[in-house]
Amino acid sequence: MSRAxxxxxDSLEAPLIPPRAALPPGTPNYVTPRxxxxxxQELAELEAARTxxxxxxxxxxxxxxxxTLLAGQLSQLQARLASAKVVDPxxxxxxxxxxxxxxxxxxxxAGQPERRFTIVGVDEASVAxxxxxxxxxxxxxxxxxRLGQRLKLRLGPKEEEVEVAGLQYN
Numbered sequence: 275m276s277r278a279x280x281x282x283x284d285s286l287e288a289p290l291i292p293p294r295a296a297l298p299p300g301t302p303n304y305v306t307p308r309x310x311x312x313x314x315q316e317l318a319e320l321e322a323a324r325t326x327x328x329x330x331x332x333x334x335x336x337x338x339x340x341x342t343l344l345a346g347q348l349s350q351l352q353a354r355l356a357s358a359k360v361v362d363p364x365x366x367x368x369x370x371x372x373x374x375x376x377x378x379x380x381x382x383x384a385g386q387p388e389r390r391f392t393i394v395g396v397d398e399a400s401v402a403x404x405x406x407x408x409x410x411x412x413x414x415x416x417x418x419x420r421l422g423q424r425l426k427l428r429l430g431p432k433e434e435e436v437e438v439a440g441l442q443y444n
Contacts, residue, residue: 289339291346294354295396295407303357304373304408309398310360317355320348354397363443371419371441373408378440379416382424388439393417 297303305313327340363374371377376392391406391413399407406413415427421441427434 289343291343294350295399297396298409301409302359303354303395304361305358305395306374306398307360307362309395310358313351313355313358313397317351320344320351324348366443368443369421369441371416371438374443376442376444377416377438379436380439382435382437390440
């Protein structure tokens with residue numbers, strides 16, 4: 275595209291740095307050992323990308339913008355790593371839902387599907403993988419429950435009764 279159709283100061287605009295997953299103020303940054311490893315892998319990838327961007331001299335404006343974005347992402351990630359409190363799921367009470375638990379909830383009403391999820395740190399959470407952040411409403415609702423215990427969950431507009439049908443720590 276010709277430079278005639280771009281604003282001269284486009285390269286001067288600060289890039290928008292996407293925020294990390296929300297962690298409520300004052301809440302410890304709990305992570306599983308796997309979650310900590312994923313954060314470290316992400317750090318290595320960002321540092322490699324920064325090294326590559328520093329070496330690329332093709333377009334100084336794009337290079338500066340890319341380096342600014344990477345610096346912001348690295349800063350956020352380093353803050354997360356510095357605040358990480360590793361909780362090994364294997365040290366949790368076997369009969370009680372805590373951080374790191376894989377929980378199976380069975381609805382008491384017939385015809386409803388079971389829910390199975392693992393309670394993890396905010397950076398490790400992934401709905402597609404069945405991993406729920408410990409600050410999520412469903413995770414907070416089941417924490418402290420015991421195997422076999424019945425709970426009332428408010429999921430959206432309706433309340434549902436479920437039983438903690440399965441509980442394991444890996």
